[in-house]
Amino acid sequence: MCYSTLARTVLLLLIAIGCITVHDQVEAQQPGPPSSVAKRALLIGINKYHAVPKLQGSLNDIETMKRVLVSRWGFPEGNIRLLTDEQATRDGMLAALNQFVSETGPLDTVYIHYSGHGSQVADLNGDEPDDQLDETLVPQDGRTGTIPDITDDELDVIFGRLPTKNAFIVLDSCHSGTATRSLDIRTRSVPQDTRIDLYQAAPKQEVQTRGNIQLLPAHFVLMTGAASHQEALDGPVEGRYHGFFSYALSKSLSSTPVGATPREIFRGVETELKRIQTHFGRASMPEPQLEAPPDLLERPLLGAAGSPPSRLAWAEVKPTTPGTITLVNGLLLGAAPGSTWAIYPPGDTAFTPGWALAIATVTHLDGQHAQAKLHPAGKKIQDRSRAVAFLPASAGEKIPIHLLNVPSSQRKQIEQMLQKQIPNLELVGPEQAPRYMVSTQGSTIQLLAADGIQLVGSFDRDGWAAGVAMVVSRSAHASELLTLDNPSSQLKIDLRVANAPAPGKPKVGTRGIAVVAADTQPARYRIRKPGKPRTAENTLQLQVKVNADAYISIVDVDSEGGVNLLFPNDYAKPSFYPEGFVKGGEIVLIPDSLHDSNRAGFYWDYSPPKGMDTVRVFSSTDLETAQMIRQRIKELQASASKTPGKISTRAVGESIDSIREDLVKRAARGIVAISDPTPHQPGLVSTELSTEPGLSPLSDPSNLSDIAVTPESIPPTPAGPVPDWAATSITIKVEG
Structure with missing residues (x-):
């Protein structure tokens, strides 16, 4: 059975776990009386296995996901169950699954997450004609004595009783049995279990299959960390261990627009995995998979029950000494030292750019809490204010x-x-x-x-x-x-190389389940040799779309480490998107054509040496921010031209840091502290785009809870247009 078999099975498996009540490690109160509509979650994480290699990121995965579900998606804490380490034995998992299924209502919204080892065992009931292997989840006591893994066949029996159609299942494990040579980057799989006598044939009931994929009822959305032949990775990200897939998913769920579909959330996962790939210098990454009936792929996810969600995941703020604050459990949302956060009033759910009370930079950690310094230092911040991520920490000078x-x-x-x-x-x-x-x-x-x-x-x-x-x-x-990234932005950029094939329709099996594989591979180009015609294989052309009127700037890190401003450039004709301005929702080709005498006035031909390129597109709603970014990159280019081949990582870091400082200043510039609570809409997003998938109109900044609001907590009125900016990247492999 391929990964999706296990995944589907686990999908329902996990749903059953919800109401487990195992001692003090379960970090949730007893749920309240059953309601007709509820949001419920079951999060399973295993680091400390009894007989197989330990993992380091599984518990961090589910702790982070819990904070995202609570703050971003409105899941009540009492409805979120954590099953960790010694609780997640075979008996504990199966009992919890059955109980969770029995307490789930038909209208509930359900989120299930498993982070841990997976494996395989020989198929005993003939439902795996291709590889003759069942996928399994390895419980905490797996591979000890007479304890078998939990097979996908067992999970199917449990999941078949799940009544809701609003279920999102996530499995961050793999079954390929591969291994690494690192203490820090580990795979989430163990070798195939050969103790065949421990496994019983599947229950004597009809087992429906699709090729080699056993089917669950076709009303779930399932995401898995890797294909069946690939490794799901566990390692350090921003100073904390995570499953790479779980981390990427948490980032996507933290900032994806309200009403986002599974496809849109999945694209956010792809983007974050590519960033991790660049950081670790990997040539490729595992390719997560998304499975669901085709109609669910375009339906909003996680919003079917309960209160409306916030626009972003947030951390609670507690004032400490003058000029400093604590981000409660900030580490769970990525509050690493050096990261920058925007502070909003208590109860705010809109987090509108430009309406922040202050900006805070994390100085150090105290357990899971982050201590931060305020800008401006004299700003008074009310208890229970909210912090959202504004800029990640610098990558650091040392390699x-x-x-x-x-x-x-x-x-x-x-x-x-x-x-x-x-x-x-x-x-x-x-x-x-x-x-x-x-x-x-x-x-x-x-x-x-x-x-x-x-x-x-x-x-x-x-x-x-x-x-x-x-x-x-x-x-x-x-x-x-x-690291020049703005998770709080309302701008959304769609970037792709123009010669990339259009996304095809997902493959749909006989039972109507669509399978979408993530694209984590770099685009491929060849060096244009002298005398050869210019083609889509040797000349770069980008397709860009922004959901609002914006100024775009395109920056490249080439295969030799040089940092270059690709657009706007000195060769561009004045009439070709002057100042880099593009209309919201318009698909823009840069350059417009590869033929002679194009409108752009320039081409991006690939020349030696071969290697990897990273292209990053910045968009900003104000010209001043765009000009600042361009000027800093030009200064770095000028410095490099004086000492060819000698541009240092320190110089690049200093240049990027100067951009970061300016972006922070612009986020708080022109503020006049007055107590006028009248909502203000900067009007950044084109109204005609509000119904387009993945594009959301500006939120209402007056959407506050009943928490008392003091004059100090009221957002200040921006002096003039409020700047907003965002960035996204693609990686390109240049071959000879």
């Missing part, structure tokens, strides 16, 4: 690299060469999280991704250090550029 299985006779020389070529190098041991690993293979030096498995580059002994340095610096520069 951690671990030497893997390098002979002692060569280690010192390799260390010295790396330190000479990469001034900001930090050599780390096996107990620390690297961004890359360096190993030897015969007469070559290998640069590996952080998992110690995926090959990033292989270099001959002559000149290998320069080659490694170029790849590492390119990745570091791209990572810095990607």
